[in-house]
Amino acid sequence: MSGTDELLRVEGVRKEFPGVVALDGVDFELRRGEVHVLLGENGAGKSTLIKMLSGVHRPDAGRVLVGGEEVRVHGAQDAERLGIATIHQEFNLVPDLTVAENVFLGRQPRRYGLIDRRRMEAEAAALLERVGVDVAPRTRVRELGIARLQMVEIAKALSLDARVLIMDEPTAVLTSEEVDKLFAIVRALRADGVGVVFITHHLDEIAALGDRVTVLRDGRSVGQVPATTPQDELVRLMVGRGIDQHYPRERPDTGPPLLSVRGLTRDGAFHDVGFEVRAGEVVGLAGLVGAGRTEVARAVFGADRYDSGTVHVGGAPLPRHDVGAAMDAGLGLVPEDRKGQGLVLDASVQENLGLVTLRSATRAGLVDRKGQRTAAARIAGELGVRMAGLGQPVRTLSGGNQQKVVIGKWLLADTKVLILDEPTRGIDVGAKVEIYQLINELTASGHAVLMISSDLPEVLGMSDRVLVMAQGRIAGELPAHLATQEAVMELAVGAAAVPTPATNDVEGSRGH
Ligand SMILES: Nc1ncnc2c1ncn2[C@@H]1O[C@H](COP(=O)(O)OP(=O)(O)OP(=O)(O)O)[C@@H](O)[C@H]1O
Ligand SMILES: [Mg+2]
The missing domain is CATH 3.40.50.300 (P-loop containing nucleotide triphosphate hydrolases)
Structure with missing residues (x-):
């Protein structure tokens, strides 16, 4: 490690996907014992940046330094070896395995060459208790609701004892009590010198937990400010303009x-x-x-x-x-679990937006493809879905943009x-x-x-x-x-x- 408190540094990182430059010369730095918030609109490049650090993506250009040394992070093992643990925005748990098996996936404790179930389950139980979630280690992951899935992900990341802990929207699916527990854990880790990268769309969490904030806009770092920065200023940095009316509810007359x-x-x-x-x-x-x-x-x-x-x-x-x-x-339902119930991930934005309307159109025997496309383009525009085009598979949209598609599909369906x-x-x-x-x-x-x-x-x-x-x-x-x-x-x-x-x-x- 270098003489400073710097754990990790990213310099001029660039990443291009077909049709979109996700990161365009991003700089970022993480110190020992800090919670560094990564802030930006849906599609700004937050998840892509952390995927460079966790070995999911390789940068097209730029450098990643850990402890002052330039490194290449090619895969999860590299990241683990470098002391970087990541909780991804989209869950990576295997539904048919137990909680304990998921926590220790690929590195189960062994005895005489066999997996030591007992030890694995005991260690998992201790971790689950540490994060304060009431789940038995033998529970199959598919039986868990999303809040608990998230807590299991957190337990899994903690088990790595990393020096750098990256959390991509960990609080999105948590209740306030679980958020409190998570914050307590993060504060304890920070006190131990762990550096935490924290992504959230809940602005009130920034001052509550963060030390510094790096703001991304359209794949560029537009500023680094203290976490005490007023919320409207943070918004202006990330969106490029002010947003005044948070709940612009008009109250029309009600009918039957x-x-x-x-x-x-x-x-x-x-x-x-x-x-x-x-x-x-x-x-x-x-x-x-x-x-x-x-x-x-x-x-x-x-x-x-x-x-x-x-x-x-x-x-x-x-x-x-x-x-x-x-x-x-x-009747329509936008479900809470968008990945599990709301989307066909490998289908395109247009196909997903048309899922409900197509059903009635096919029934009536008239599928107006051109009309469908126009309607899909309109709703995607209104919701500001950030995409390379209507043909982009939903799987490769950012998390927030996937959510917009789930809502858009029902809005279109009238x-x-x-x-x-x-x-x-x-x-x-x-x-x-x-x-x-x-x-x-x-x-x-x-x-x-x-x-x-x-x-x-x-x-x-x-x-x-x-x-x-x-x-x-x-x-x-x-x-x-x-x-x-x-x-x-x-x-x-x-x-x-x-x-x-x-x-x-x-x-x-x-x-x-
Ligand atoms: N595998 C991929 N293939 C193609 N495009 C991708 C891929 N991964 C990300 N992108 C694109 O890169 C851009 C940045 O996405 P990213 O997931 O980093 O955004 P984000 O800041 O995490 O947004 P959110 O707040 O919605 O999670 C988006 O336009 C997204 O569609
Ligand atoms: Mg994201």
């Missing part, structure tokens, strides 16, 4: 109920859930983790079954557990009732406002929106009414003018005072 849910019950998940969403309305669904919001949304859409109750769309009853019928009736589960997860501040505006356009033209979000300010800013769920029931309803953070939390936590085996993680208090 488009979605009516009555007595919806699934044993062990939710009970007697009833609500309406009217034409022109945005209804927010808030609550604690495990309150059952995603479960209700999926059941309403027909993706999962329910035991009793009814769902009506536009006055007509929907059959249970029948997504096709729900879509035909004009659905009467749209259920959005964490719609702005991983979306940059500028694009969020675009999405809010599209939601406003939808409701202004008589559509109805049900929105689930862990970002409480977003729920409060965008909803005309807020339903609060607690332990599988609707604990209360608040009109917009009474829906404060405190009022929502009171309802969400009030019911949780009843003894319950469920976790009490508070989801929905993000962004305070």
